[in-house]
Amino acid sequence: MGSWRIWAVVAAVMLLELQVVVDAQLRYGYYDGVCPGVEDRVRTLTRRSFVADATASAAMLRLAFHDCQVGTGGCDASIMMDGNGGEMSSDNNFGVKRLDIINSIKSDMEDMCPTTVSCADIIAMAGREAVAFNGGPDIQIPLGRKDIDFSSASEADAKLPPATSSVDRMLSVFGAFGMTAEESVAILGAHTIGGGHCKNIQDRLKFNSPSAPDSLLFRTQLMSACAVNVFNVAVLNNDATQFTFDNQYFRDIQNGRGLFTVDNLVSTDPRTAPIVQLYASNEGAFFASFQSAYVKLTSRALTGNRGSVRSSCQQ
Numbered sequence: 001m002g003s004w005r006i007w008a009v010v011a012a013v014m015l016l017e018l019q020v021v022v023d024a025q026l027r028y029g030y031y032d033g034v035c036p037g038v039e040d041r042v043r044t045l046t047r048r049s050f051v052a053d054a055t056a057s058a059a060m061l062r063l064a065f066h067d068c069q070v071g072t073g074g075c076d077a078s079i080m081m082d083g084n085g086g087e088m089s090s091d092n093n094f095g096v097k098r099l100d101i102i103n104s105i106k107s108d109m110e111d112m113c114p115t116t117v118s119c120a121d122i123i124a125m126a127g128r129e130a131v132a133f134n135g136g137p138d139i140q141i142p143l144g145r146k147d148i149d150f151s152s153a154s155e156a157d158a159k160l161p162p163a164t165s166s167v168d169r170m171l172s173v174f175g176a177f178g179m180t181a182e183e184s185v186a187i188l189g190a191h192t193i194g195g196g197h198c199k200n201i202q203d204r205l206k207f208n209s210p211s212a213p214d215s216l217l218f219r220t221q222l223m224s225a226c227a228v229n230v231f232n233v234a235v236l237n238n239d240a241t242q243f244t245f246d247n248q249y250f251r252d253i254q255n256g257r258g259l260f261t262v263d264n265l266v267s268t269d270p271r272t273a274p275i276v277q278l279y280a281s282n283e284g285a286f287f288a289s290f291q292s293a294y295v296k297l298t299s300r301a302l303t304g305n306r307g308s309v310r311s312s313c314q315q
């Protein structure tokens, strides 16, 4: 073969590889050509469910984190797979709820454009809608995630950080998404909305607990809220403005009013305390870091030929 032919083959292979790489990436406006209007429709449907249930938006934001943190594909809708032994049977997913919202949006999408919009994209979009709905930034995210057909409780046990996580663990969890310390503290600021169950703060209420809240008043408030906790249903606010995505969370944790051990530790650790101070006094800085952090959180994904678009999120 002449040398020009060899070069032509090499160039063709390189082009093909480039094409695969391009195809295999998440893209802004991914559905524009194949199913126009998807993002608007998801916004309408999520907002409808957030209006009907005031706790649903926080649930969607937490769901996005738990989906992206577990599963070989990252944000791969593995959390949605029904069945014993799946992620939802892990104790670390205690309190994760309203998966029905994702299932119902999915069935709407199937009517619009069959087997085109992945469950993983719907979850990532629902999480960002939760932020905007509550007054936070309107985050643009690239799309094109694929779903996986595998879900494992033991993986969720191992990978989801517990309420008692150290700052080291928190930084390593978010560092694995490529987040800086600023972004890691910002993404934990998702705790500006929603709440948590007493079960997750019991350790802080024990006599002589090393992680007890510094504020005696706050500790007493937590103890009395959890004193009667039949069937584990009592829920405490994550911050003083649990329905507003703002920087109140950072002021609260600075004042010793962080709900979980991890929130409390982040406010005092020398690596993270200055960042908490920045966000407590500058909401714009928090929003800017949260946006880039959310894009990183939701960008660990299967794309191209890896994974598929399921027709039902549950199987």
Ligand code: HEM
Residues within 6 Å of the ligand: 055, 058, 059, 061, 062, 065, 094, 095, 096, 161, 162, 163, 164, 165, 169, 170, 173, 187, 188, 190, 191, 193, 194, 195, 196, 197, 198, 200, 238, 260, 262
């Ligand atoms: C080290 C990291 C994290 C830990 C240890 C942690 C832990 C927790 C715990 C224990 C709860 C309470 C669950 C319950 O009792 O029902 C919770 C709630 C919540 N988490 Fe996190 N979390 C972390 C990071 C994140 C991230 C990255 C996000 C989202 C981007 C997030 C969003 C939420 C939201 C919105 C709630 C409230 C859920 C609701 O009200 O239904 N968390 N988190």
